[in-house]
Amino acid sequence: MKPSSSTPLLRVRGVAKRYGDQVALHEASFDLWPGEVLAVVGESGSGKTTLLNAIAARTAPDAGSVEFLGRDGLLQDVHTMSQAQQRLLARTDWGFVHQNPADGLRMDVSAGANVGERLMGLGERHYGRLRCTAEEWLQRVEIDPIRIDDAPRTFSGGMRQRLQIARNLVTQPRLIFMDEPTSGLDVSVQARLLDLMRQLTRQMHLAAIIVTHDLAVARLLAHRMMVMQRGRVVEAGLTDQVLDDPQHPYTQLLVSSVLQP
Structure with a gap:
């Protein structure tokens, strides 16, 4: 998935985080290219969510840099941006899908309002266009547009997660972060959601970083993966290579399912 350009979409170097005396993240580095999906795997407490939050500028790392390729073709460290710049980035070029959809949705306003809110944040005020775009995105994530005026609290868990995806993708972001997006869903619902995410990332040439403890999710969605302990x-390496021929003893344990999530 690496393009001909020598500049990655995201460049992470030496990102570290401590909580008191505990090292939560030790000098993580990687590049992410446009259209590439990276899975970050490991058991609970491995540091994968800490890494995701540091990359997504939700927490500040103690060391290191996270540079994102702007539409001007320049890399800029997101942690040197102002809060206003970070907020703009979060609602335009980035998306964040939470493990619990209630954390990423407004549960008491309509499904259509949830999708349209990000567009309104970018200045769209025409009610007809907002509603039309919301209906289109509900269809894309396999929610019947007849539910456009229903609140997410009336939706099933799988529908809420699909609505959260629509809310994030409506602004055509270039990078999306996903924190255990299939956790807590029934197996059949997981399969449907994973198929949808695979379709959308390919159609939109969307780069993604997915945190998961489920190696099946990594194999299905990710071009590359990183294993954390x-x-x-x-x-780290190509997903099939890492899963089919793991080199590190911890990865070997994960693959053989000795360790439980």
Whole structure:
């Protein structure tokens, strides 16, 4: 998925985070290219969510840099941006899909309002266009447009997660972060959601970083993967290579399902 350009979409170098005496993240580094999906895997407490939050500018790292390729073709460290610049980035070029959809949705306003809110944040005020775009996106994530005026609290868990995806993708972002997006869903619902995410990332040439403990999710969605243990990246490479021929003992344990999530 690496394009001909020598500049990645995201460049992460030496990102580290401590909580008191505990090292939560130890000098993580990687590049992410446009249209590439990266899975970050490991058991609970491995540091994968800490890494995701540091990359997405939701928490500030203690060391290191996270540079994002702007539409002007220049890399800029997101942690040196102002809060206003970070907020603009978060509602335009970035999306963030939470493990619990209630954290990423406004539960008491309509499904259509949830999707249209990001567009309104960019200045769209025409009610007809907002409603039309919301209906289109509900269809794209396999929600019947007849539910456009229903609140997400009336939706099933799988529908809420699909609505959260629509809310994030409506602004045509270039990078989306996903934190355990299939966790807590029934197996059949997971399969449907994963198929949808695979379709959308390909159609939109969308780069994504997916945190998961589920290696099946990584195999289905990700071009590359990183394996984390105790705050360190212990193995990284093409997804099929890592899963079919794991080199690090911890990865070997994960693949053989000795460790439980």
